[in-house]
Structure formats: structure tokens, C-alpha cells
Amino acid sequence: MNDVLKDIEKQLDSLKTKAVKENVGTVTEVGDGIARIEGLSEVQASELLDFGNGLFGIALNLEAYNIGAVLLGDFTYLKEGDTVKTTGQILQVPVGEAVVGRVVNALGLPIDGKGPIKSTKKYPVEKIAPGVITRKSVSVPLQTGIKAIDALIPIGRGQRELIIGDRNTGKTTIAIDTIINQKDVICIYVAIGQKTSKVAQIVAKLEQTGAMEHTIIVSATASDPATMQWLAPYSGTTIGEYFMDQGKDALIIYDDLSKHANAYRQMSLLLRRPSGREAYPGDVFYLHSRLLERSARLNEDYGGGSLTALPVIETQAGDVSAYIPTNVISITDGQIYLEGDLFFAGVRPAVNVGLSVSRVGGAAQTKAMKSVAGRLKLDLAQFRALQAFAQFSSDLDPQTRSQIERGKRITEILKQPPFSPVALEDQVVILYAATNGYLDEFPVEKAREFEIQYLKALSLREKKLMAEIADKKVLDEKLTSQLEKFTKEFIKSFSKINK
Amino acid sequence: MTKNKRLLKLVNLAVTQSFEKGKLNIKKVTIFVTGFKKLPSNQAIFALSEYLKGIKRVVAEHTAIIESPVKLSDVEINKIIKPLNSSFLILNSEFKVDPSLLGGVKVKIGDTVLDHSVSRKIEQVRKKITGNI
Numbered sequence: 001m002n003d004v005l006k007d008i009e010k011q012l013d014s015l016k017t018k019a020v021k022e023n024v025g026t027v028t029e030v031g032d033g034i035a036r037i038e039g040l041s042e043v044q045a046s047e048l049l050d051f052g053n054g055l056f057g058i059a060l061n062l063e064a065y066n067i068g069a070v071l072l073g074d075f076t077y078l079k080e081g082d083t084v085k086t087t088g089q090i091l092q093v094p095v096g097e098a099v100v101g102r103v104v105n106a107l108g109l110p111i112d113g114k115g116p117i118k119s120t121k122k123y124p125v126e127k128i129a130p131g132v133i134t135r136k137s138v139s140v141p142l143q144t145g146i147k148a149i150d151a152l153i154p155i156g157r158g159q160r161e162l163i164i165g166d167r168n169t170g171k172t173t174i175a176i177d178t179i180i181n182q183k184d185v186i187c188i189y190v191a192i193g194q195k196t197s198k199v200a201q202i203v204a205k206l207e208q209t210g211a212m213e214h215t216i217i218v219s220a221t222a223s224d225p226a227t228m229q230w231l232a233p234y235s236g237t238t239i240g241e242y243f244m245d246q247g248k249d250a251l252i253i254y255d256d257l258s259k260h261a262n263a264y265r266q267m268s269l270l271l272r273r274p275s276g277r278e279a280y281p282g283d284v285f286y287l288h289s290r291l292l293e294r295s296a297r298l299n300e301d302y303g304g305g306s307l308t309a310l311p312v313i314e315t316q317a318g319d320v321s322a323y324i325p326t327n328v329i330s331i332t333d334g335q336i337y338l339e340g341d342l343f344f345a346g347v348r349p350a351v352n353v354g355l356s357v358s359r360v361g362g363a364a365q366t367k368a369m370k371s372v373a374g375r376l377k378l379d380l381a382q383f384r385a386l387q388a389f390a391q392f393s394s395d396l397d398p399q400t401r402s403q404i405e406r407g408k409r410i411t412e413i414l415k416q417p418p419f420s421p422v423a424l425e426d427q428v429v430i431l432y433a434a435t436n437g438y439l440d441e442f443p444v445e446k447a448r449e450f451e452i453q454y455l456k457a458l459s460l461r462e463k464k465l466m467a468e469i470a471d472k473k474v475l476d477e478k479l480t481s482q483l484e485k486f487t488k489e490f491i492k493s494f495s496k497i498n499k
Numbered sequence: 500m501t502k503n504k505r506l507l508k509l510v511n512l513a514v515t516q517s518f519e520k521g522k523l524n525i526k527k528v529t530i531f532v533t534g535f536k537k538l539p540s541n542q543a544i545f546a547l548s549e550y551l552k553g554i555k556r557v558v559a560e561h562t563a564i565i566e567s568p569v570k571l572s573d574v575e576i577n578k579i580i581k582p583l584n585s586s587f588l589i590l591n592s593e594f595k596v597d598p599s600l601l602g603g604v605k606v607k608i609g610d611t612v613l614d615h616s617v618s619r620k621i622e623q624v625r626k627k628i629t630g631n632i
């Protein structure tokens with residue numbers, strides 16, 4: 001008790017109370033999380049406004065003598081004629097280690113019932129993106145643990161890769177799998193406009209797999225005001241930026257930016273801004289570009305940290321040419337395209353490898369993966385080309401037939417159930433087996449069984465080999481011949497039971 | 500929308516021209532008001548209400564509202580206003596008693612507030628102790 005008093009005394013000694021000059025305004029209209037204000041002639045764009053009684057807002061529409069502001073919090077008691085003050089600050093959210101493992105709202109306040117966040121550091125939610133001189137090109141992989149992605153659409157740390165597809169095609173699952181697969185990367189999952197029950201399921205899954213220990217969830221669900229949904233991705237990015245500034249690697253997922261754009265549209269209509277294409281306000285492109293620009297890989301002079309972004313976009317009936325999808329495609333470094341038809345045909349994850357690209361991630365792919373991925377791409381491309389016309393002709397030449405059979409087995413190997421990421425070395429060896437035709441002599445239905453048995457046998461009998469691939473991340477001649485020898489042996493025993 | 504914007508610009512111009520060194524020029528006001536009345540009725544209502552708002556705004560910019568927990572004499576009020584004229588052009592003043600200030604004074608001119616009250620200083624102490632904004 002005495003210590004507390006002494007502490008307070010010390011603080012008060014250093015405090016000089018002073019007269020204050022402030023800029024005030026009067027509320028002229030309130031509703032739907034928006035307020036119109038007269039006065040505040042000195043306010044700046046995005047400045048935090050103090051409405052009193054713990055209610056704050058952000059100044060958005062600056063007109064000659066009145067402004068529009070979004071309200072952050074319970075505004076039931078705010079009424080016409082109330083006074084507003086400028087604060088000279090931009091909204092800040094708590095950042096740092098203390099936030100890790102927590103579920104927070106768009107203001108960075110905890111909503112998981114685990115008590116207050118003991119963070120002493122705060123960052124402003126709007127920040128200038130890192131400049132060109134501070135950046136470095138992508139060269140370290142961000143392993144998702146999903147075979148189809150790590151092999152064919154590799155993602156590098158600091159990259160922005162879009163996950164795009166219709167509803168219910170496995171977009172969120174890819175994001176969550178990627179979080180589960182991380183070890184030294186801090187993950188931030190921003191849930192925008194989703195059902196509260198879905199977010200709860202995600203939190204439960206991350207807790208159950210232990211991934212919550214390196215994850216932060218920023219949640220603005222469908223039941224939160226549009227303004228909170230608009231703000232959430234910026235708060236999440238701010239939390240991630242802190243780790244990047246500390247020289248660490250962070251990953252942020254925006255699930256999803258379609259709902260974010262909708263929230264922004266709703267907010268803009270309330271602010272009476274003119275609307276343009278598809279009724280979105282004219283600056284909706286800037287809304288997402290200034291968000292995604294903040295993801296980067298910093299060079300060594302700036303600590304070498306990174307922030308990787310996986311934005312999610314939901315399309316309607318596969319239409320990627322709608323306004324918001326085209327915008328986001330143009331500001332990302334590639335996209336993972338998920339297709340409803342594939343999903344229903346049982347190809348899950350439903351990645352359309354033909355339409356998916358990663359424009360910079362190739363530079364970050366490990367040598368081990370590169371040594372199998374080249375062949376894999378070729379086999380799949382040929383398969384796609386042949387597949388279409390295989391349906392029409394019954395008598396194919398043997399070479400064509402074998403290419404089709406190979407393609408079917410590879411497709412089977414690229415399937416993967418949710419929440420079971422595969423380690424790099426396991427991905428490399430199973431893709432090695434598939435692309436080298438070791439599965440060709442077994443029926444397609446046996447492919448999954450083959451994978452399970454093969455990986456099990458390797459982990460039991462070739463521990464050293466697997467450890468070496470994991471460690472060096474290469475598949476050199478020596479390791480390849482070792483693997484080849486083992487695989488041939490394995491085939492013999494596997495065919496005894498499975499022909 | 501754009502029509503209203505153009506009208507609003509016009510109204511704001513009229514507002515500035517209705518004042519001379521902070522003083523309202525009644526003659527000009529009459530001219531502007533008669534002018535606005537001639538507009539189609541929906542535009543006239545809009546223009547007149549914006550004009551009135553503008554006039555009130557400018558008048559407020561030249562009016563000092565002084566608040567204190569106890570009644571102040573005219574001499575005291577003038578003492579408060581005088582130094583303010585270096586940064587504002589104060590032509591009118593109003594006085595209000597507000598016991599919740601506890602001590603000191605608070606002056607409001609337009610949308611600027613100069614708060615020299617005891618309650619505000621206590622507030623600063625509270626913030627320092629609790630660390631809240």
C-alpha cells in the first residue's frame with residue numbers, strides 16, 4: 001500500500017497541471033455509429049476525437065464547416081448538442097508480446113475474458129508503409145504445410161498472396177492450416193464480418209492444436225458495427241507491424257476483404273459520400289492498397305523482419321472480374337484460386353493450379369522442393385491438357401494413357417484433409433515418389449494409403465535421411481540415391497498387400 | 500447534390516461579406532436575405548438555414564463565453580478578455596456561472612476552448628495516476 005502511495009506521489013511531483021487550449025465541436029446528428037459535427041476547425045483527417053464519457057471517434061469526412069466521424073464504442077448516450085474535442089492523436093492499439101495468445105476487438109481490447117492486456121506499448125493504427133529503401137526482396141519461404149501450395153504456389157515471407165474463391169470452398173481452412181504449421185512466425189487472424197460462432201470454432205481449433213500460443217485474433221463479427229469491421233484489419237496490421245519492427249517474422253490473414261469492402265460501403269453511405277461502381281465509394285481501391293502495402297520484408301539495416309499477408313476474397317459464382325476481386329488481385333503478388341467444381345469433385349484443397357500463381361514466392365522455395373516441383377508442374381500441365389480429350393477417345397496410345405494415369409495419382413497425392421499440415425521433408429519425399437512414377441503400378445484409390453505407409457516407413461527406418469532433408473533443405477544426388485533405394489524396397493513390400 | 504454544393508459556396512461567401520471587421524452589417528444582411536428568398540422554395544429554405552448557421556458561427560468567433568464557479572465583476576471579465584484580443588477579435592462577451600468548475604475560469608471563443616479551471620487540473624492528475632487517456 002505504502003509503495004503505491006509513494007509511486008503516486010513521485011508521479012505527481014513530476015506533474016505540472018496546466019491550462020489547456022482545445023478545439024471543440026458540437027454534435028449535430030448521431031446514428032448507426034456515425035456522427036456529424038459542427039466546429040472542430042483544426043481537426044485533421046483520421047484524428048481521434050473525444051466525445052467524453054469514454055467514447056471516442058475518428059474524424060473522416062472533412063468539409064468546410066462540418067465533419068463526419070465514426071464512433072468507436074457505445075454511442076447510445078450521445079445526443080445532438082453534445083461537445084466533441086480533438087485529441088491531437090491518431091487511434092492507437094496495444095502491441096507486443098502481451099497481445100499474443102489473445103482475442104481482441106478492433107480497438108485492441110480483449111474479448112476473451114482472460115483479463116486486461118498488460119501491454120505498455122501502443123502503435124497508431126494508420127502508418128506510412130515501409131519505403132522502397134527499407135525493403136528487401138522475398139527469399140525465405142513461409143511454409144503453409146499444404147502440399148499443393150508449397151510445391152506449386154510457394155509463398156515467401158513478406159509476400160502478399162490472395163486466397164480467392166466462392167463461398168464454402170475451403171478458403172478459411174487454408175488460412176488456419178497455415179497458422180497451425182507455423183513455429184517461429186507470429187500469426188494474426190483478422191475475422192471481418194463473420195458469424196460469431198465461426199470465429200469461436202476457429203479459436204477452439206487453434207487452442208486445441210496449440211497454435212494459439214503464437215497467434216492473435218482480431219475479431220469484428222457480423223454483429224459488430226460496420227465501423228468496427230472497417231477498422232479491424234488496420235488494427236491487426238498494426239499489431240503485426242510491431243513484430244516486423246522487432247526483426248521478427250509475422251503473418252496476417254484478412255478473412256475476408258469482400259466483407260471489409262461491404263462494411264466500408266455501408267459506412268460511406270452513412271457518411272453520405274458519393275458512390276461509384278457497384279455502389280462502392282471511389283476510394284475503395286485505396287482502402288485495400290494502403291492496407292496491403294504495409295506488408296513487407298525489411299532489409300538487415302532495418303532489422304530484417306517481415307509481415308506476410310494472406311488476404312481472402314469471396315467471389316460470386318467464380319467471377320474474379322467483379323470490382324473488389326480485380327482490385328485486390330492487382331495489389332497482391334499472386335493468388336490461390338479455389339474452385340467450387342473441384343471442391344465438389346472431391347479435390348480438396350480445391351486449388352486450381354492452372355489459374356493460381358505466386359509471382360515472387362519461387363525465389364523463396366527451398367532447393368529440396370524445387371527439385372521435385374519442376375517435374376510436378378510439367379506432369380500436371382500435361383495431365384490437364386490431355387484430360388479434356390481423354391473423355392472422348394477410348395483407344396489412347398500408351399504414352400498418353402500413362403501420362404493421364406500419372407496425373408490422376410499426383411492429383412490424389414495433392415489432396416489433403418483439413419488441419420493436418422505436412423512437414424517440408426514429408427512433402428518432398430512423397431512428391432518425389434509420385435513424380436518418379438512409383439505410384440503408377442498401384443490403383444488410384446491406393447494413393448492415399450501409399451502416402452501414409454510410405455511416410456510412416458521412412459520415419460521409422462530412415463530417420464537420418466529425413467532429418468538431413470529437413471535440415472539442409474536440399475535433395476542432392478547422395479540423398480536422392482538413398483531415397484531411390486529405399487523407395488524401391490518399399491514398393492516391393494507395399495505391392496505384396498496392395499495389388 | 501452539386502447544385503446544393505454551389506449554393507452552399509455562395510451562401511458562405513455571403514456570410515463572410517455580411518461582416519465588417521467582425522461586426523454584422525445589417526444592410527447587407529437584408530440584401531442577402533431578400534435575394535435568397537427569391538430562390539425556388541426548397542433552395543431558399545436550404546440557403547437561408549445555412550446562412551443563419553454561418554452568421555451564428557461568425558458571431559460566435561467574436562464572442563467570448565466566460566465560465567467560472569462564482570460571479571465575476573465586469574472589471575475582472577475585462578481583465579480576462581483583454582489579453583485574448585492579441586489572437587482573437589472579441590466584440591461581445593457572455594458570462595455563465597458553472598459551479599462544477601470548482602475554481603479558475605474557462606473561456607470559449609468559436610470552437611476554441613481555453614480551460615484554466617480547477618476541475619480540469621484535477622482531471623489531469625487523475626489521468627496521470629491511472630495512466631488513461
Ligand SMILES: Nc1ncnc2c1ncn2[C@@H]1O[C@H](COP(=O)(O)OP(=O)(O)OP(=O)(O)O)[C@@H](O)[C@H]1O
Pocket residue numbers: 165166167168169170171172173174314348349350416417418
Ligand atoms: N482440404 C479439405 N478437405 C476436406 N474438407 C475440407 C477441406 N477444406 C475445407 N473443407 C471443408 O469445407 C468446408 C468449408 O471450408 P471453409 O470454411 O474453410 O471454407 P470457406 O471458403 O472459408 O467458407 P466461407 O465462404 O463460409 O467462409 C468446411 O466444412 C471444411 O471442413
Ligand SMILES: [Mg+2]
Pocket residue numbers: 171172173255
Ligand atoms: Mg471462411
